[in-house]
Amino acid sequence: xxxxxxxxxxxxxxxxxxLGNYHGALENWVKMQEDYDCFFFIADWHALTSDYExxxxxxxxxxxxxxxxxxxxxxxxxxxxxxxxxxxxHAELFLLLSMITPVPxxxxxxxxxxxxxxxxxxxxxxxxxxxxxVLQAADIIMYKADGVPxxxxxxxxxxxxxxxxxxxxxxYGKVFPEPDxxxxxxxxxxxxDRRKMSKxxxxxxxxxxxxxxIRKKVSQMxxxxxxxxxxxPGNPVICNVFDFHKLYSPGETVQxxxxxxxxxxxxxxxxxxxxxxxxxxxxxxxxxxxxxxxxRPETVAEIIVTGGDKARRVSQATMEEVRSAIRx
Ligand code: TRP
Ligand code: SF4
Numbered sequence: 001x002x003x004x005x006x007x008x009x010x011x012x013x014x015x016x017x018x019l020g021n022y023h024g025a026l027e028n029w030v031k032m033q034e035d036y037d038c039f040f041f042i043a044d045w046h047a048l049t050s051d052y053e054x055x056x057x058x059x060x061x062x063x064x065x066x067x068x069x070x071x072x073x074x075x076x077x078x079x080x081x082x083x084x085x086x087x088x089x090h091a092e093l094f095l096l097l098s099m100i101t102p103v104p105x106x107x108x109x110x111x112x113x114x115x116x117x118x119x120x121x122x123x124x125x126x127x128x129x130x131x132x133x134v135l136q137a138a139d140i141i142m143y144k145a146d147g148v149p150x151x152x153x154x155x156x157x158x159x160x161x162x163x164x165x166x167x168x169x170x171x172y173g174k175v176f177p178e179p180d181x182x183x184x185x186x187x188x189x190x191x192x193d194r195r196k197m198s199k200x201x202x203x204x205x206x207x208x209x210x211x212x213x214i215r216k217k218v219s220q221m222x223x224x225x226x227x228x229x230x231x232x233p234g235n236p237v238i239c240n241v242f243d244f245h246k247l248y249s250p251g252e253t254v255q256x257x258x259x260x261x262x263x264x265x266x267x268x269x270x271x272x273x274x275x276x277x278x279x280x281x282x283x284x285x286x287x288x289x290x291x292x293x294x295x296r297p298e299t300v301a302e303i304i305v306t307g308g309d310k311a312r313r314v315s316q317a318t319m320e321e322v323r324s325a326i327r328x
Contacts (some may be wrong), residue, residue, distance in 0.1 A: 008039040008145035012047045013061035017068040018204035020197035028184045030073040038079035039143050045084050049129045071290040082307035089315035093138035106130050137161040142315045147182040155181050172325040190240045192221045211280045218276035223268045230267040248278040
């Protein structure tokens with residue numbers, strides 16, 4: 001019997017994961033595997049809420065994401081790794097929760113309002129997109145998760161989940177615990193151009209980038225913009241490369257770079273080269289695991305099936321309780 005607390009989290013399959021995704025979520029998930037009973041899943045139905053017009057890439061993204069996860073160190077022995085659409089119970093619970101969720105709760109959702117404005121090129125005036133948090137609530141309470149590790153942007157969704165769980169329990173008797181959001185601490189890490197690292201900005205370093213690709217990208221990073229010449233002293237505090245050093249270089253190097261930058265003892269080209277080598281080394285275990293899994297597609301397929309089976313066993317048990325609580 002495990003007495004570990006259960007956590008659950010998910011990601012939409014939107015393409016290769018980058019360093020920002022890693023430090024913002026995955027790294028933390030990998031660490032949590034020791035201490036928690038973990039459920040991590042790929043939210044392919046959620047991807048469909050905004051990409052319904054052209055879903056052709058979703059299946060490939062699901063595979064890429066599982067490969068990224070395994071490379072990053074998520075372990076199919078320790079955690080339950082699965083794909084949302086493989087566990088149809090999520091759809092049933094979503095339907096039932098939709099009966100009790102007041103529409104104003106969804107219309108008030110800050111992410112909903114943001115996305116409608118941000119993704120203006122897509123028509124998001126659909127029932128499915130409005131209901132995004134209801135599906136997410138089903139994902140979470142299905143497993144009676146104690147905690148949901150997420151970034152700040154997802155906190156409103158966990159809050160709606162708690163409200164939906166409370167309302168369900170009020171109508172039909174206590175079936176669901178109210179999950180807590182577990183905020184992921186995120187180190188500051190910007191893209192090559194100093195904007196937020198994002199696939200769509202074309203400024204990201206991917207976990208799957210080859211060493212030479214990493215070196216090339218690092219050489220293009222914008223440093224302290226006020227440092228025009230090598231003889232000018234730099235300011236590491238405002239330099240993105242320095243933030244990378246803090247993540248990937250040994251403590252002595254960080255100190256040395258700091259001193260040498262301020263005294264114009266080191267140029268940015270050399271500084272970046274040092275950092276690139278440390279980053280390449282940091283990613284080596286991931287690269288090795290990727291090579292392992294990439295050459296064994298049947299193993300990855302099996303991991304996805306096994307994870308789905310495990311998740312389904314839990315969700316079937318929950319759905320028995322749900323159906324008898326609603327008496328339908
Ligand atoms: N909405 C989440 C995101 O975009 C993905 C997600 C779907 C999720 N279901 C979830 C996260 C359940 C946590 C728990 O990042
Ligand atoms: Fe940034 Fe390094 Fe250049 Fe200083 S020397 S500005 S830390 S890249």
